Amino acid sequence: MNETELMDQPAANAPALDAGTQAIFVDYLLHLGDNGLILGQRLGEWCGHGPVLEEDIAMTNIALDLIGQARMLLTRAGEIEGAGRDEDALAYTRDALAFRNLLLVEQPNGDFALTMVRQFLFSAWSYELYRRLTASTDPGLAAIAAKAVKEAAYHRRHSGEWLIRLGDGTAESKRRAQDALDDLWIFTDEMFEAQPGDAALAAAGLIPEPSSLRPDWEAMVERVLAEATLTRPDPGFRREGGRTGRHSEYLGHILSELQFLQRAYPGAQW
């Protein structure tokens, strides 16, 4: 990755921010980049194991989009931070506590139904988020968002169609889709939960308020669940903490694979 400069726009086009806001914004960019990196890594685990060839190819294509977005977002985080960390340093040398991804994306793949439910809940959210981020006052983030929203639309479509097919399919496929939905629902509140610094970022026009995405996300999820004849789980127990580095046990295991080469051979290139 080192050889290619993904964005030749230097940090010169970064918005003028005070040091406190800048640090919070870097953390937010890591949140977006880590979502793509970790979910991309999870989907990559399906490579060679998909239920049919077409879906094997689809999941790895989605992984490729997500990792492409992650590369750009981590590069942007490094530029804004201005401490000399590039995409590789950020992806390969941070420990689990420094990762800012949602707990949802680090959950194990489970069966195909669970992977599709996870993808749909995430993509329906990231589509709404990137649509709004195209208007970010950071031109670097706005440009990435304009590309990411087009990709998220296809990810949402692919996973949403699968939810309908599985939910409104056989008794077995419906049971599996409903179980997956029940298992993952506790992680969805985290997507709309504001962190203490988010208000300052929203006031600077850098990001939307997290809670502002909820109505559009709800409407899309309700529509798909209705078509899929699936039941919306009761709100109840909820899990959050990914954005502050309090992850599930799974993240460390993901990183041990993802970061192995750079940890064993620091600075290795090919």
Added chain:
Amino acid sequence: MTLAATSTPKDAADVRALLDAVTDPEIPVLTIGDLGILRDVRVDDAGAVTVVITPTYTGCPAMSAIELAIRDRLLEAGCEAVRVETVLSPAWTTDWMSAEGRRKLEAYGIAPPADGAGEGRGALFAADPTVRCPHCGSQETEKVSEFGSTACKALYRCRACAEPFDYFKCI
């Protein structure tokens, strides 16, 4: 190769003519101009060349290969200073694919992006566009999967001739 006769490019038009030889490594019938990823070419008074390109998808693995191919082609032709710049904005769209590119794509066996899908592109409940089979020309085709051999293509099947084919989907 008969490159010896090539004279050093003097202006942007010369550079663009040279870049007609640079193709997408995954779809070798399309030049970077056909694809619409070649965004600008500038030659300054000292002869230094700047080529501006944009990626199709964020994760497109062909970008570094394309950048290298541009550099090689121009250095080979005698340019001394070549800079390849990657920009993200405005975001690439299949609308930028040339008419010539669409014809070449279909002749190669890949259905070109449908016109006029507009803002509904990729929308969950939007109807699929009508895609013509690049083998027999029938419009009796069906989508097999939203994702094909690369991120930019979907997998289709023709109900008339029963052949599978790739469709370059609209973004």
